[in-house]
Amino acid sequence: MNALEINKVTKNFGDFCAVRDLSFNIPKGSVYGLLGPNGAGKTTTIRMVMNIIIPDKGTINVLGRNMDEEMKKRIGYLPEDRGLYPKMKIGELLLFFSELKGLKRAEARSRIDHWLERFDLADWKLKKAEELSKGMQQKVQFIATVIHQPELIILDEPFAGLDPVNTKLLKDFMLEMKDKGVTIIFSTHRMEQVEMICDNICLINKGEKVLEGNLNRIKKEYGKNTIVLDYEGEAKYIKDFAGIENIDDYGRFMEVKLKEGEDSQDLLQYLTGKIRINKFEVKEPTLNAIFIEKVGERNEKNSGGN
Amino acid sequence: MRKILAVIKREYLQIVKTKGFIIGTILGPVLMSLFLIVPILMSVVSVAEQENIGVIDVSGKLFAELDKKMEQKLKDGSRRYLLEEYRVTGDISQLKEALNEKVLAKELSAYLFLPTDISEGGEVEYISENVSDFDKTNNIRTALNSIIIGKRLKAEGLDPTKVGQLMSRVHLSTKKVSKRGVEEDTGGTFIISYFLVLVLYMTLIFYGQAIMRGVIEEKSSRVVEIVLSSIRPFQLMAGKIIGIGAVGLTQYTIWGLFGIGFTTYGGALIADVFPAAASFKIPSIPAYIFIYFVVFFILGYFLFSTLFAAIGSMVNTEKEAQQFMTPVIMMLVIPLLLILFIMRSPNSSISVILSMIPFFTPTLMLLRVCILFPPFIQVGGSIVLMALTTLLMIWLTAKIYRVGLLMYGKRPRIREIIKWMRYK
Known part of the structure; x- marks a missing residue:
């Protein structure tokens, strides 16, 4: 069963098309990464899922039902632009968010105490939000997202602006939710986090879907023709090799994608004696390489068309 | 909801x-x-004290009447204004000079100079350190007006009391009429x-x-x-x-x-x-x-x-x-x-x-x-x-x-x- 089904959704803002004919499904209990460069339409998609903006075309099903206001109670949402009422005390603020989600006051109070305790914020309950450090405010925002025990959690760029301590806290927190069977969707453009956490991904660019599916399967489809190279010397020799489709060069480290049917051993032989090779590894491509390739490809096609 | x-x-x-x-x-x-109460209190709580006012009555005919008219009383019943007459014996300007000194020395709060031709439009002078005590100047003006007008009327053979009655003003009272009747406004x-x-x-x-x-x-x-x-x-x-x-x-x-x-x-x-x-x-x-x-x-x-x-x-x-x-x-x-x-x-x-x-x-x-x-x-x-x-x-x-x-x-x-x- 799917926690979220998006069918042929389109959203225009005036002449600008933010999302075009987008469809994807998210299996229940999975951790799903919504990827794309800045301005790809991730936030617009998420806001449509949350019923904050209404699609021009298409349908959105959440937890087996058409998305409507009632469903908001069963979803926890951490927006990319997030903050707290600066003049409200933390306890009152969380109580207000709980009431908006339809929680009874008594129940909300005990849950608030539990979460504040767990995140080491119990002493701050009576302090105003503006008196808290940024990291503490972020923790309060996490609590607000899950206080009503949602079945689906949507996190828009959750790691943006987090320090390493809170990054780890959030990551552990997400895995804990996953173990409880909660479906998690999160959007990001930081690929290494996606590779570590996600089961499934959807890559969108300029409002359109570029790639979707199980992360392991996608990587396998991209085949074993990616080589990671740790080298010393001049990189131009590598670029001269005819069988290369794509290079992502970092100076001392390089990710090379070979064309279909090329043998990695030919490259190794070609390079021997030209540069010093410390490591030569044949592996699946990183998500980053796939991302850059896919997004780059699209953008070139588009600019060519214009 | x-x-x-x-x-x-x-x-x-x-x-x-x-x-x-x-x-x-x-x-x-x-x-x-x-804002409502303070002005009321201010008007009720009077800070007036007894004052000495000098009068130079050049004609010598006005002082007695003026003294009678300026009979405002203080709270304890004593007179508010004590009028002292200064007769002109020599030079008027010398007398004025002397009275100026008295005003400055606070022996007098003010003095009046009443020329002989008041009835014909001559100006009365009021000399004081403080010329913005409108209550006092108003009292003096009213008293003098009534004396002088009375004198003029008598000179024409008219009875001031009678004329006063005849000259009494018309009162215009504004009333608001609405469905609920007539009320004063x-x-x-x-x-x-x-x-x-x-x-x-x-x-x-x-x-x-x-x-x-x-x-x-x-x-x-x-x-x-x-x-x-x-x-x-x-x-x-x-x-x-x-x-x-x-x-x-x-x-x-x-x-x-x-x-x-x-x-x-x-x-x-x-x-x-x-x-x-x-x-x-x-x-x-x-x-x-x-x-x-x-x-x-x-x-x-x-x-x-x-x-x-x-x-x-x-x-x-x-x-x-x-x-x-x-x-x-x-x-x-x-x-x-x-x-x-x-x-x-x-x-x-x-x-x-x-x-x-x-x-x-x-x-x-x-x-x-x-x-x-x-x-x-x-x-x-x-x-x-x-x-x-x-x-x-x-x-x-x-x-x-x-x-x-x-x-x-x-x-x-x-x-x-x-x-x-x-x-x-």
Whole structure:
């Protein structure tokens, strides 16, 4: 069963098309990464899922039902632009968010105490939000997202602006939710986090879907023709090799994608004696390489068309 | 509905708990009653002391009469003014010089120079260190006038008492006739109407801006999208407007109770403590005017608060809001400029038309209700018209608000805002 089904959704803002004919499904209990460069339409998609903006075309099903206001109670949402009422005390603020989600006051109070305790914020309950450090405010925002025990959690760029301590806290927190069977969707453009956490991904660019599916399967489809190279010397020799489709060069480290049917051993032989090779590894491509390739490809096609 | 209630409660408590609100609500009536009471007290508590006034009566015929007329008494029954006559024996300017010295030495508080030709228009001189004691100069002027006029009349063979009776002024007493009968009115209607219209104007601006600031705060603190993950933008706007409106009604209720208490017991209290001020009448507001006041406040509040909410959603800072606010504030200020015109001719066709314009109705129709109750069809019509306009504005501004809330960055242009309204 799917926690979220998006069918042929389109959203225009005036002449600008933010999302075009987008469809994807998210299996229940999975951790799903919504990827794309800045301005790809991730936030617009998420806001449509949350019923904050209404699609021009298409349908959105959440937890087996058409998305409507009632469903908001069963979803926890951490927006990319997030903050707290600066003049409200933390306890009152969380109580207000709980009431908006339809929680009874008594129940909300005990849950608030539990979460504040767990995140080491119990002493701050009576302090105003503006008196808290940024990291503490972020923790309060996490609590607000899950206080009503949602079945689906949507996190828009959750790691943006987090320090390493809170990054780890959030990551552990997400895995804990996953173990409880909660479906998690999160959007990001930081690929290494996606590779570590996600089961499934959807890559969108300029409002359109570029790639979707199980992360392991996608990587396998991209085949074993990616080589990671740790080298010393001049990189131009590598670029001269005819069988290369794509290079992502970092100076001392390089990710090379070979064309279909090329043998990695030919490259190794070609390079021997030209540069010093410390490591030569044949592996699946990183998500980053796939991302850059896919997004780059699209953008070139588009600019060519214009 | 429970969600809107949560928003209403939050907005209400956020303002009611602030020091500004508590101070404003309590201090308002206290200041108001001080403004009423202090002048009364000042007029009752007299600081007068006995004074010596020198008189140079060149003719020598006026002093006795003047001394008789200047018989004002102090509280302890002694004379307030002790007049001393200085006869002209030698040089007048030398005598004046001597009296100047006495004034400076505080032996005399003032002296008068009465020339011989007063009856023919000669000027009386009043010389003192302090020439702004209008009470004293007034007493002197009245006394001299009555003496001199009496002398002139006698010279013509007329009886001053008789002439006084014949010259007595006509009294014009203004009475207001309405369905409830005839009542005496000594300018109370004017003061009350003006006062109510000003209070309405100030509260509409005050609470409108409170809403706008609230919306801007939600945007700038980036809390708004978290809230929207639970409720619709329209519910948020409605909750905010109702919550802050409830603050306004709370404030009015407190002021109203205070007002009722003051008009009921205040007069008696003042009379009790200061018997001399017993004649003072506190103007009271008839109940039907207060009801219309609340009706027009509620209607005006909804009309203007939606506009202020929409402005708040369009901008990122209060400074940016200034430009959009100007036309809205103008719609509140223009009626104030028309107050005197409407008061003079409350039923002229221009007044009727102006008071039917929905944005002017709260102030101008209230004013007309206070002065001269208009035909009910006009009052009812203006209320219906306002209600319809308000619904239209809510529909329009909700569209702007919904989009504006999530728009950060550059302040939008009018063309973009019109585009927002077309979004699904």
